[in-house]
Amino acid sequence: MxxxxxxxxxxxxxxxxxxxxxxxxxxxxxxxxxxxxxxxxxxxxxxxxxxxQKVYADADINVLIKEAKENAASANQNYKKKDVKIIGGKILNIDSDLKYITVEGTDPNYTMLHVRCDIKSDNKDLKDSILKLKKGENVTVYGTITDVGDLMGYSLKLDKIEAMQ
Missing domain, CATH: 1.20.5 (Single alpha-helices involved in coiled-coils or other helix-helix interfaces)
Structure with missing residues (x-):
């Protein structure tokens, strides 16, 4: 049974x-x-x-950095995984292996924080664009924010970069 x-x-x-x-x-x-x-x-x-075709939200680099300095947790909630067009920055560093660049703001109160823009290794067009740039040059960067911290600032997966006139 x-x-x-x-x-x-x-x-x-x-x-x-x-x-x-x-x-x-x-x-x-x-x-x-x-x-x-x-x-x-x-x-x-x-x-x-x-x-x-991503839609990038406009973001001023000085505002981003100020927000990260004042409250990194809040900035992380607001910007992580967001597609942004960061304006008002200037190139601080270009990695010799073209793995990343760093972009800083112009506000003298927040000189230690920056945006680290990671470059995808197979993006030849982006690398060619970066090779034409110089330290200190004003740029607009497009990409997705991957991390926010109170010591280093932002990490961004870089999609595009434009030199500003």
Whole structure:
């Protein structure tokens, strides 16, 4: 009798699992499936363009550095993983191996903090752009903030850099 009960429970369990999978995969009305199809087809055709087309929020480097100095935890909450266009900075250092550059603000009250911009090793166009720059030159940097600290400032995954006139 024990094997019979176990077998019945197994069959019932399999039926329940199949029912759950079926309702998740195919449940819904025709209108819902049409909306999903339209969304997925439009997103699949423009998905590649959207992946490369980031929207960068404008950020003044002096404000970023001041916020990190005053409260690094708050700055971390506000900016980590955000795509930003940092304006008002000047190049402090260019790594000889082109692994990173550092950009500092112009506010003399916050001279120890900076933005470290990490350069992806396979981004030849970005490296070529950086080779044309000089220490002290004013720049605008675009990228994603990866870390915020009260001693060093910001870390950024660099997407693009522009020299300012």
């Amino acid at each position: 024990g094997k019979f009960k176990t077998g019945c429970l197994g069959v019932i369990g399999i039926a329940v699992v199949i029912g759950l999978i079926g309702s998740c995969a195919g449940g819904g009305t025709k209108d819902q499936s049409k909306a999903t199809t339209t969304t997925s087809s439009s997103s699949s055709s423009s998905g590649a363009a959207q992946a490369k």
